[in-house]
Amino acid sequence: MSDIREQNKTEVIVVGGGPAGIACAVTIARAGHEVILIERGRFAGSKNVFGGAIYTQPTREIFPEFEKTAPLERKNIEHKYAILGKDDSTIISYRKKHEDPVSYSVIRGKFDRWMAEEAKKEGVILVEETVVRELIVENETVIGVKTELENYYANIVILADGVNSLLAKQIGLRETIEPKDVAISVKEVLKLDKEKINDRFNIADDEGCIYELFGGPMLGKLGLGFIYTNKDTITIGLGITLDEFGEDDSRPPYELLDNLKSHPSIAPLIKDSELLEYSAHLIPEGGYKKIPTLCGAGVMIVGDAAMLVNNLHWEGTNLAMISGKIAGETAVVALSKGDFSENSLIRYQNELEKTFIIKDLKTYKDLMDVMHAQKTSYLDYYLRKINSFFEMFTSVNSKPKRELYWNFIKNYFKEKNPKEILKDFGYAVKLLWGILIK
């Protein structure tokens, strides 16, 4: 037994070859330590799915020159926020040709694989096609991992095993995930001529456009849709929290996506495209209140496994990379001290709390609760109301405008009783207070 332990012993094991795990492993390797990165897929990225964009600044923190060689699709120059009614839409758009793009659309099967290869070049030992089944715990300390084939031992094990993190659950670092704390996301990558993509989205060859979609088939549900442009494909998808599927008449996620695709404001964008690949994944939505215990003796949790997603701003991979980096730095400090106790690894949590990651999640700590309580109002009624306002505003029907305005206002007070109005404004104030003050 002890022989095997010696043979299969390394300094750090990182479980999961996504942005968090790779950032973590490469940080440790750069400091000259031995680190094994275990990925369950055939290659890093082959089990990974996301909406569509990685962020430039945080990615540079891990791979400073990634733009020179990484497989990038398009640099995003436009964000469109589309509020979809049943058959109409109102769109707010922000467009700027940054010298330095904020984000790039990427395909994870290519991009994660590239990151993992880069990490390998810098000394990370990448073990693919290997599932970690459980953690080996001795004296309440994580000392290694059990894979299908053999056991590996390490001073520190870092869990970057994604949203389901069965390993964090095994050692009790987190509670059972509730259906309201994750969203099921389905997406389709659609093949379309480059010229058509450029024309329809009003962009040049290397420029990209992002749509964030509210309402439509998700009216009244905690769900959002998205569109990203790639070189010669378009990504369209949506995510809905799991507690939205309990009703008798609720439809499966792929049917909602079909409805979104056939919405009159969306269908022309993807017309004549061909489905290249369908995929699905869970998105952590629990926010600040559902962050697990981030470390224990011999173990740290990073990325999706730690629920580090800022859903309102569509940020996840950046939180993953930066949390991975900080856990990596903490591992390096712990290795230099030879101290792998919880007291030593708590540095990870302390450092994380100083960053935008925990600060932002704290800022939006009430968001999901408010949205759950107010979804029929904020995610249905008001979305439709915004569209009906513009329908009124753009109408030409030989009726005096003042009459139209007053009708609109009267209808609002007819449709909402004073108690509801108070509640709507009350929650909005609560949310704003939470975001801006405390």
Place this chain on the structure above:
Amino acid sequence: MTIENKLSTIKYSPDTESHLRPDNEKCKSCKSKICQKVCPAGVYEWLEEEQRLLVKYENCLECGACRIACESKSLGWEYPKGTKGVLFKNG
């Protein structure tokens, strides 16, 4: 487009045994059968006559939605073996 058509665009390397193991006795008394509704791959189908949950595990996208949604938390769920399961090229 049917879910079968969507799934036909995905590369799989199916295992010979299921990595999804529902407790059929609990499924019998489950009212919502929510696994059928949340699964993005239509893996689950309740066969009323046979009183049995059919699991088309080879279509699984390994997202974990069923595991979390399962009312009685009785669904045995693990990742397929390292060489098996779904392979996304464009995730």
